[in-house]
Amino acid sequence: MKKNKKRTSAKLSSNDLVKLGFPSGKPLGTALNIVHTYYTDLGKKHQIELLQDVIAAPDQYELHTTLGPLALALIAHKEAEPIALKSEKQNYAVYGAEAIEQGAIDQMEIAMRLPVARAGALMPDAHQGYGLPVGGVLATHNAVIPYGVGVDIGCRMSMSIYDIHSGYLEKNREQLKKMLTDSTRFGNASFKRPMDHEIMERPEFSEIPVVRELKDRAFQQLGTSGGGNHFVEFGTVEIHDADNVFDLPAGKYLALLSHSGSRRLGANIAGYYTKVAIDACPLPKEAKHLAWLDLDTEAGQEYWLAMNLAGDYASACHHQIHERLTAKLGEAPMAKIENHHNFAWKEQDASGKEVIVHRKGATPAGKGVMGIIPGTMATPGFIVRGKGEAAAINSASHGAGRVMSRTQAIQTFSQPQMRKYLQKAGVDVIGSGLDEAPMAYKDIHQVMASQQELVDVTGTFYPKIVRMNGDAKYIEVD
Known part of the structure; x- marks a missing residue:
């Protein structure tokens, strides 16, 4: 694939103005209308300089013949009263409340007071985040909240199950470690020659200004994983339920599991449209990061398209990760499972009305919907089938959930402690650090016990060889 050369438009755009702080x-x-009507004879640079003067001192331009309407719009915006929250929060379901920190509950209660809020739920792995808590589910009317979706848009789990006996793993640990080292990239690392993918031909990359600027970086990061808690790992999966959607016989198999999201593409989309939302939707300080975009507006429609692109891009990255490793194994997968979180969906509530369901760190669990809920690098994960629980807005947890921040984990645990824990679990880890110590997470078994009414467990995954960000070794891969 050929990289796009960066293009600079000769015409002033809304993206240019947002960068100026408009x-x-x-x-x-108003600014765009005035510039494109009255100042077309000025070059783009001089148009920007003129608008910078107005935004710096709008009171000096109130009586200006052409710039007066812009000055008045800027003054009115500065004086606008914050949008009032509801005086009382709506009720919402909480699962595993005894293990959820107060900060997450406080955030959820503020979210439930938003004028656009229709329903909510808090999953058992919930912990405090930005805007909506991680593990928070919020249904809104015709509005999308960028920080209700999250920064890592479309982050997901992807599993490939192979018709290879689980004993293969123990006999070939070193070979499998090399496969992970050779065929995956994390954090800022990338492949010297990324594989092409049809996602890069999507029209959004040319039609949405903020996305267009991210295309080259997105191509460079294709097929790679992020830092933090993202991973690619080999393990054994035990299928308990012979009556599963994949028609897999009950038994143990070799499996590949990955967790990652939309990389820099999603993060920049989230940052840009969060700023747009905060400007357009002034809220009280405690609710600032829950600012929303009305889906009837141009900005709302733009974000929706960009969010879906980022989610599809994350999926493309996972598919390439699995394609590379499947080629190394020389065995086609007999089943695949994939689900995502940090996303917003158009769904219907119990009355049949359309709502926008934000699942920030929560797994879709509609009736019959398959998904994966991982534990930690040293504890089991679970293949689940959703029960479609309305009180949970058809959702479940997305993992074990943290009990310690990354900084707390680094200050609390030592490398010998972590090594001992991993050895006991029979897990080899490539990369990672103390911030991802399994002891910094909730007990996944307690989390699963708290959501028995939300999902049925149909299989259990046991991680054995885990690759995460943190190792400096670089091996060139074609």
């Missing part, structure tokens, strides 16, 4: 909504639209 609030979205009426001020931005």
Whole structure:
């Protein structure tokens, strides 16, 4: 695939104005209309300089013949009262409340007071985040909240199950370690020659300005994984339920499991549209990061398209990860499972009305929907089938959930402690650090016990060889 050369438009765009600090909504639209009507004879640079003067001191331009409407729009925006929250929060379901920190509950209660909120639920792995808590589910009316989706848009789990006896893993540990080292990249590392993918031909990469600027970086990061708690791992999976959607006989198999998201593409989309939302939707300080975009607006529609692109891009990365490792194994997978979180879906509530369901660190669990809920690098994960519990807004946890921040984990545990824990579990880890110590997470068994009414467990995955970010070794891969 050929990289796009960066292009600079000769015409001033809304993206240019956002970079200048223009609030979205009426001020931005007024500015564009004035410039494109009255100042077309000025070059783009001089147009920017003129608008910078107005935004710096709008009171000095109130009576200006052409710039007066812009000055008044900027002044009105600055004086606008914050949107009031509801005086009382709506009730919402909480699962595993005894293990959820107060900060997450406080965040969820603020979210439930938003004027656009229709329903909510808190999953048993919940912990405090930005805006909506991680593990929070929120249904809104015709509005999408960028920080209700999260920064790592479309982050997901992907599993390939192979018709290879689980004993193969123990006999070939060193070979499998080399496969992971050779065929995966994490954090800032990338492949020297990324594999092409049809995702890069999507029209959003040319039609949405903020996305267009991210295309080259997105191509470079194709097929790679992020840092933090993202991983690619080999393990054994035990299928308990012979009556499963994959028609797999009950038994133990070799499996490949990956967890990652939309990389820099998703993070930049989230950051850009969060700023747009905050400008367009002034909220009280405690609810600032829950600012929403109305889906009837241009910005709302743009974000929706960009969010879906980021989710599909994350999926493409997983598919390439599995393609590379499947080729090394020389065995086609007999079943695949994939599900995502940090996303917003258009769904129907119990009354049949459309709502926008945000699942920030929560797994879709509609009736019959298959998914994966991982534990830690040293504890089991679970293949689940959703029960479609309405009180949980058809959702379940997305993992074990943290009990310690990354900083706390680094300050609390030592490398010898972590090595001993991993040895006891029979797990080899390539990369990672103390911030991802399994002891910094909740007990996955307690988390699963707290959501028995949300999902049925149909299989158990046991990680054995885990690759995460943190190792400096670089091996060139074609």
